[in-house]
Amino acid sequence: MATTKDHLDELTEAEPHDQEVLTFLREVEAHPARAVDEPVVAVPAKPLSEWLTEPISRRWAAIGACAWMVLLTIGIAVEPPPANPNAVEPWYVSAVATILLLALASALAGFSLRRRWGMAGSLVASGILVVSTVMCPVSGHHTQVGAWWLVQLGCGLGLAAVSTQGLRRS
Numbered sequence: 001m002a003t004t005k006d007h008l009d010e011l012t013e014a015e016p017h018d019q020e021v022l023t024f025l026r027e028v029e030a031h032p033a034r035a036v037d038e039p040v041v042a043v044p045a046k047p048l049s050e051w052l053t054e055p056i057s058r059r060w061a062a063i064g065a066c067a068w069m070v071l072l073t074i075g076i077a078v079e080p081p082p083a084n085p086n087a088v089e090p091w092y093v094s095a096v097a098t099i100l101l102l103a104l105a106s107a108l109a110g111f112s113l114r115r116r117w118g119m120a121g122s123l124v125a126s127g128i129l130v131v132s133t134v135m136c137p138v139s140g141h142h143t144q145v146g147a148w149w150l151v152q153l154g155c156g157l158g159l160a161a162v163s164t165q166g167l168r169r170s
Helices: 015-032 031-039 048-052 058-078 091-113 116-139 148-168
Strands: none
Touching: 048 116, 058 091, 058 116, 058 148, 091 116, 116 148
16 A cells, blocks of 8 residues: 555555545545544444445455465375374364365355455354364374474464455455
C-alpha cells in the first residue's frame, strides 16, 4: 500500500481499501475545510453474511491456495510413522479429521470463487490442524515430540496467520 500522495497514483492493482484512501485524499484536496468541519459518524458494521460473501483479490486467493499446498505437504512429509500403526482410532479422531477435510474443501472452493468465506474456512481448517498437531502426542498416536512436531505446528500456525491476514486484507 502506498503511503504518500505521490505514490498513490502509481498503484497498478489497487486493493479496495486503497481505493477508499484515494477517494478520501482527493476529497480532502478538493474541499480541505469539509474534511475538518464534518462530524465523525459511526458507520454500522456489515452483517456477517454480507461480509463473508465479499470478494477477495486474486492475489490473496492464490496466496491462500499456495500456502495450503506447500505447508500441508511439508507438515505431512515430516510426520514420522505412528507409535502403533495397528491401533484403532477413537471415533472423535475420525470426526475431527472429517471436519478438517470439509473445512479445507470449503476453503479451496472459496479461493476458487474468490470469496471471503474461503479465508474463513481456511482459518477454521488451520485451527483444527493446530489442535490436531498439539493433541497428537497426547493421544498416543506419536509417543515422542521432536523437531517434526515443531515443524508441523509451525506449518499450522503459518496457515492460521495467512488466513487471518487474508481476512483482514481482503
